[in-house]
Amino acid sequence: MVRIQPGDLLRPYVESLWVSAGSAARTSREHSLPGGTMHLAIRLDAPLRLHAEAGDAAGQVVSRAVVAGCRARYSIKDTSVPTRSVGAVLRPGAARALLGCSAIELEGRHVPLELIWGAGADRLLERLLDESDPARQLERFAAALRSQLRPVGCLHPQVAGALQALGRGGSVADAVATSGCSHRHFIARFGEAVGLSPKRYARVRRFQRALQRLARGDALAEIALATGYSDQAHFTREFRELSGVTPRVYRSVRPASAQHLPVADPG
Secondary structure (H helix, E strand, C coil): CEEECCCCCCCCCEEEEEEECCCCCCCCEEEECCCCCEEEEEECCCCCEEECCCCCCCCEECCCEEEECCCCCCEEEECCCCCCEEEEEECCCHHHHHHCCCHHHHCCCEEECHHHHCHHHHHHHHHHHCCCCHHHHHHHHHHHHHHCCCCCCCCCHHHHHHHHHHHCCCCHHHHHHHHCCCHHHHHHHHHHHHCCCHHHHHHHHHHHHHHHHHHHCCCHHHHHHHHCCCCHHHHHHHHHHHHCCCHHHHHHHCCCECCEEEECCCC
């Protein structure tokens, strides 16, 4: 995968742009883990197919161009057909600027881009298919994103401050108090920009900190203590809910990407 930083116009709304060659996966399914961000991806060879649960054999086709909203648990993605992809990791506030909607409207959803951009999604797919060079594909993709930018304000400082605090393990109560807003007003403003409530976002960021320590080889009890779980049993329950597997299973799989966990093919 090639990943680049966006230009000045997109930088407030796009964390990174990427292109993937679409190599064969280890299994026919993977758990895509929550990271606290939204994604926009264009699949060049095959549409996205999702499975509702492990026993869902057929799954559901979404689209070749998809917006993935923030979520607080894993999704099950079909990886049986390799496909090249071009995409972007979106920052909080990007939903209003690039998609014309609140991020909370997309929470936990995979939405066909054509439902948001109309014919512009099909034109973008065609332009990407006409170009084989990854660098040029990224240029065309970035140009399409710039063409969709709306004149909205930057991320509110109260939300920006809360994101930093919650990402470090701070409490929601402290974030609300620091914001100077009422609890209800703060929750609404945060969800509009981020796509999750502060509590759910904090839960996902704690999970992400645990993933980093798992990859580092820390003991499970140490991870639970360092990342704010009450004990190892609490850590294991939360980890299973967000990822679909226990921490021990996750570590044994050794995923090439922390966010994409190959799972056993259903028998």
